[in-house]
Amino acid sequence: MAARVERVLFVDDEETVREALHQWLTLAGYAVSTFETPEGALAEIDERFPGILVTDIRMPRMDGLAVLESALARDPEIPVLLVTGHGDVPMAVEAMRRGAYDFIEKPFVPERLVDAIGRACEKRHLTLRLRRLHASTDAQGIEGRLIGTSRAMETLRREVLDLAATPVNVVINGETGSGKELVAQCLHAFSARREGRFVAVNCGAIPDTMMESELFGYEAGAFTGALKRRIGKLEYAHRGTLFLDEIEAMPLLGQVKLLRVLQERRVERLGANEAVATDLRTLCASKVDLRAEAQAGLFRPDLYYRLGVAELRIPPLRERQEDIPLLFEHFAAQAAEAHGRAMRPLGGRLVADLVARAWPGNVRELRNAAERYAFGLDRLGAAAEPVEGGPQPLAARVEAYERDLIGRALQQAKGNVAEAMRLLDLPRRTLNEKMQRYGLSRTDYNE
Template sequence: MTSPESNSRGAIVFIDDEADLCTAAEAWLGVSGFSVRSFTSARRAIAETDPDTVDCLVTDLRMPDIDGMGVLTHFRRIAPDLPVVLLTGHGDVSLAVAAMREGAHDFIEKPYDADLLVAVLDRAAERRNVGRELFRLRQRAGDDALESRLVGLSPAMTALRRAVLQLANIDVDVLVTGETGTGKEVLARALHDFSRRAARPFVAINCAAIPEAIFESEMFGHVKGAFTGAAGERIGKFEYASGGTVFLDEIESMPLALQAKVLRILQERVVEPLGSNAARPIDVRVIAASKVDLKAESEAGRFRPDLYFRLATVDLAIPPLRDRREDIPLLFSLFAAAAARRFGLGDGAPLVPPADLHAQSWPGNVRELKALAERTILGFGRPGDKAGKALPPLADRVARFEAAAIEAALREAKGSTAEAAERLGLPRRTLNEKIARYGLRVPG
């Protein structure tokens, strides 16, 4: 099978012993933008499918030569990351649940809705792409690749990585703008670490966290006796960072009087410690970050226009997460895998992202997404969920499917649990346990 075209929604292998179903699936999925190849023989599909060129495999559960469980077992062995979706009949709930335990990506009950199939395949293809990208990032992690710092497949993140490589060794000051939680310091550190200044200090200063009364001493240093309590000389953060980078975070919060002093440093590249008349030359690159529009702030008189124009020679804007939704699944899986390793709760294998991530507004941006991934790994889900009650969407769907199938079997058996257990292929005791677990009513 050849690789799908770059504009394909995903490469799908569809297996069903009914030729009409294969033809219909090929037509519908093809119109929907997928690249599809169908087989009426599972044996032939296994022989002719190269899993490296496939995004998802869909197989009927009951087939004459090799059944769906056999197909699943084969591909789980040779390509564990390939999503396999099973098509099941109404009476196959126990087999479907067993298949999920064996690693099936999902199952769909026949007769299936075509739109549902497309939605399931979209998620499967997304999971496949996330897995490939995670693998690529891990392979390059030892090289400290820029892709592992500024993660994302969106055009915006691709452009930011290109800008970092272009600007890293150019000694120009940079303004980084973006909402809270978008990763402004991550971008600043990348500019430093990929430059010739990387061996020298990266000094991060939160302008909102330093009291105005000690700001000058912290930033510019002081000499002995400069003020009461100045028992000795102390170099400031700018001088300490000489040869490296100073990162001024939340620069919009800096008082106007202090902005004038910072402007002089940027223009002259010298500092005068408190109590000293001698200017000391410094060699620093300055990267400033703001979560607000500094141009608008300067026009409103809340930020010095001359400092804004001095900083904004290069302005790198990090888009909010809601504007690069294609990056959300990859980021979630990356954060979840890292959390699993850190908490000792797994080997860091990719976690299937919740289905509704794209629908969120993400006011906290990447920081909020990271927190959700860590909560999910710990079993707490979203804020407000109770521990142990947050089921992954797929597990929840399996439970609903199973409960509905048991209810249907009980109705058909007119309340006879023995007959219902036989219809479902379950031991009677297991069926009774499931009836109690789901709180089902046995028809009288």
């Protein structure tokens, strides 16, 4: 039996086949709509349609390949299953190459078809769920993208919004895995260029010999193997945002050409005689100090000054430890939801273990650990302990940890609030509010 009701559109020009399949799938728990011709089924398909399409290949008005093409034009990710006769198998294989989910050869055992439909429906269910998750994240604003309640993250969000409203180029500094591309995406998403393309280029992943063709594009015949014109990333980002990750890895010759494009706002493809106007905003990211690289002669100073009109620094996780439990539970819940798994609660011991870790890979490493935890693959699962009275909300666990940190700072400062402010890097008003909320008094820590 199907785990939940799913929509199945079935197209076949034989009435007896339609009736038999309708009966089988209804008994299996599916909501079935049958059609003699494809037009009615195709009319129901869009990006929100909660089901799949099953179609015969040999039909008088439209064959299975044409039906497949029409369905994928409405939603490129909808699963389409083809029912084939023995002689149609080569056509079915071609359809698989073009994007069909599966094919069933006649005569088929009903259980085999029901099993294939079940797998296709599960794939469709996951696709739609992921789309809802992404839509929910997009609708939340910057707080739903740059997650964290720490002072460092509040500052970063404010800086991102301030810079997003300006047209200046920005250098984003941060350690590996700290979220530099995510910050770049936010700078684009909250800017006046949000309707344009966000084009990301990882300079460290492109061989030096291919850097020019990737960035500037080329004309047909520009070099051996250039069979047709190719638009480069700079031209493709016209009226949008270009993000250059690991900019420090760009070879010096590429830096010279990039500087010229940024100065003249025109790009010339390899093998072309005329330049093409380009209007783009450039964001770049580096895990090293570009200013120091420029002073050492390892990066062109004139390009640095053109790119680094403004700079953003992303704090590593070790500088915002209070965000770690929140991020971990967010990523774990996301992974569990995407794969239909129950989310395991985080115990106090696990939260303490997470905060105590160094996380040299920053958010990327934390996300990986959270996803493994959601799937039960990480030893962190063993650290999740039951809490008296049942699982506590994450906010309560974070507050308990925060109260403990403030208490330790006051103890180390011997009740001196100014010294505790320095140890915690908190302003007086914030520390006073937190001490009041947690019932802490400096007099309790005086010698």
